[in-house]
Amino acid sequence: MTVHQPKDRDIGLLNRLKSGDQSAMQVLYTRHYQKLYRFIIRQVRDEMIAEDILNDVFLDCWRQAHKFEGRSALSTWLTAIAFNKSVSYLRKRREAQMGEGQAEAMVDESDSPQTLVMKDDKGDQLKQAMDELSLDHRTVIDLAYYQEMGVKEIAEILEVPTNTVKTRLYHARKKLHEILVERGIDRGWP
Amino acid sequence: MIDTPFYDKETLDEKETLIALLPFYLSGTLEKDETAQVEAWLQSDPEAAAIMDKIDLERHANMQSNEQIALPKDGLARLMADVAQTRQEKTLKSQSFSLLGALDRFVLGPLKAAPSEMAWAACGLMLLVTIGQSTLLYQGAGTPKTGPGIELASGERYQFLSTAVVKFKDEATLSAIAAILDEAGAVIVDGPTASGHFTIGFVNREGASALEQRQRDLQSNDKLIGFFALKQAGKSTQ
Numbered sequence: 455m456t457v458h459q460p461k462d463r464d465i466g467l468l469n470r471l472k473s474g475d476q477s478a479m480q481v482l483y484t485r486h487y488q489k490l491y492r493f494i495i496r497q498v499r500d501e502m503i504a505e506d507i508l509n510d511v512f513l514d515c516w517r518q519a520h521k522f523e524g525r526s527a528l529s530t531w532l533t534a535i536a537f538n539k540s541v542s543y544l545r546k547r548r549e550a551q552m553g554e555g556q557a558e559a560m561v562d563e564s565d566s567p568q569t570l571v572m573k574d575d576k577g578d579q580l581k582q583a584m585d586e587l588s589l590d591h592r593t594v595i596d597l598a599y600y601q602e603m604g605v606k607e608i609a610e611i612l613e614v615p616t617n618t619v620k621t622r623l624y625h626a627r628k629k630l631h632e633i634l635v636e637r638g639i640d641r642g643w644p
Numbered sequence: 645m646i647d648t649p650f651y652d653k654e655t656l657d658e659k660e661t662l663i664a665l666l667p668f669y670l671s672g673t674l675e676k677d678e679t680a681q682v683e684a685w686l687q688s689d690p691e692a693a694a695i696m697d698k699i700d701l702e703r704h705a706n707m708q709s710n711e712q713i714a715l716p717k718d719g720l721a722r723l724m725a726d727v728a729q730t731r732q733e734k735t736l737k738s739q740s741f742s743l744l745g746a747l748d749r750f751v752l753g754p755l756k757a758a759p760s761e762m763a764w765a766a767c768g769l770m771l772l773v774t775i776g777q778s779t780l781l782y783q784g785a786g787t788p789k790t791g792p793g794i795e796l797a798s799g800e801r802y803q804f805l806s807t808a809v810v811k812f813k814d815e816a817t818l819s820a821i822a823a824i825l826d827e828a829g830a831v832i833v834d835g836p837t838a839s840g841h842f843t844i845g846f847v848n849r850e851g852a853s854a855l856e857q858r859q860r861d862l863q864s865n866d867k868l869i870g871f872f873a874l875k876q877a878g879k880s881t882q
Binding site for chain 2: 474476480483484487488489490491496501504505507508509512513516517576578579580581584585595596598599600602603604605607617618620621622623627630641644
């Protein structure tokens with residue numbers, strides 16, 4: 455019996471997409487939307503915007519399926535599109551706010567829904583501390599831990615050298631430690 | 645704070661690099677040579693196992709944090725409606741362009757030096773034929789197909805919530821017709837008849853609750869729509 459790897463199945467679906475098979479789009483969406491949506495919302499922190507970006511990512515996939523060369527996994531390609539769209543949205547939002555002289559009204563990235571609930575549990579403290587990381591640090595942590603991507607894939611998505619991925623993750627963890635220490639939780643470094 | 649803090653130095657020493665590789669070791673995404681380096685370190689340094697436990701805890705917390713994020717409910721329906729619309733627009737565009745090119749060569753070209761009355765007549769002809777051709781796309785002449793589902797010439801299959809008979813005003817341009825049909829979530833299914841009527845189908849976009857509003861909006865567009873009648877179970881009701 456032949457066991458198809460997820461990557462092989464994605465390529466099969468993509469070939470069907472290229473020939474205009476809409477049912478392949480449904481399968482592809484079902485397979486990838488959860489991780490993609492969560493990745494996007496962790497960036498933009500707005501449900502409606504995240505849903506719009508998610509829709510745009512899959513529409514791009516539908517329209518540009520012929521451009522996918524299969525050199526990386528489809529999930530990497532989709533995540534890279536999602537990352538670029540999220541960054542583009544955040545940049546526009548920042549420019550608009552600066553332009554209107556409302557820099558002080560900018561969304562405080564440390565205020566996520568999760569931070570509103572304080573709990574004593576160590577795991578919750580960790581989650582809360584992760585939400586307080588800078589966008590760059592949070593993104594690399596999410597890609598490595600939740601998205602389970604490798605160094606090369608993250609480098610491809612963020613468009614940075616592989617060494618930068620390693621240093622960024624190292625410093626993200628270090629910053630996490632500093633936040634926990636500020637809260638009186640010193641579990642030692644590294 | 646979006647940018648990486650300035651104290652993120654870009655080089656790590658050997659031990660720092662191994663620490664940075666541990667999360668990837670845990671997720672099984674490291675290359676062979678780096679896996680070997682990490683495993684050698686884990687065997688030789690008692691501190692390494694303790695660091696790995698901390699990373700595992702962080703990983704678990706991050707997983708939980710992500711899994712708690714509620715997912716959108718109707719994302720797939722929205723996407724598929726957009727995909728169907730994209731295909732419709734693409735088909736209309738490509739066919740219209742090919743027709744306009746042909747008309748330019750065979751009709752407008754010879755008429756360039758003709759009197760203005762003849763030029764206006766040519767424009768009218770162009771509009772008529774353009775609409776006719778876009779209709780042929782949707783299975784062309786014959787009995788109107790008013791069933792719940794229909795297969796178009798392009799091979800697409802649509803599920804219609806309802807169908808209607810419409811006649812566009814003489815002054816309506818193809819782009820204006822395409823725009824209002826697009827806005828109403830409708831496609832031309834059949835026509836024109838000898839009297840210039842078309843059958844259109846309303847695609848399932850936001851659900852039945854919004855359908856009536858889309859139909860009302862289309863019907864009330866008196867600049868472009870000359871006649872509008874909903875078709876129900878084989879009969880027309882105006």
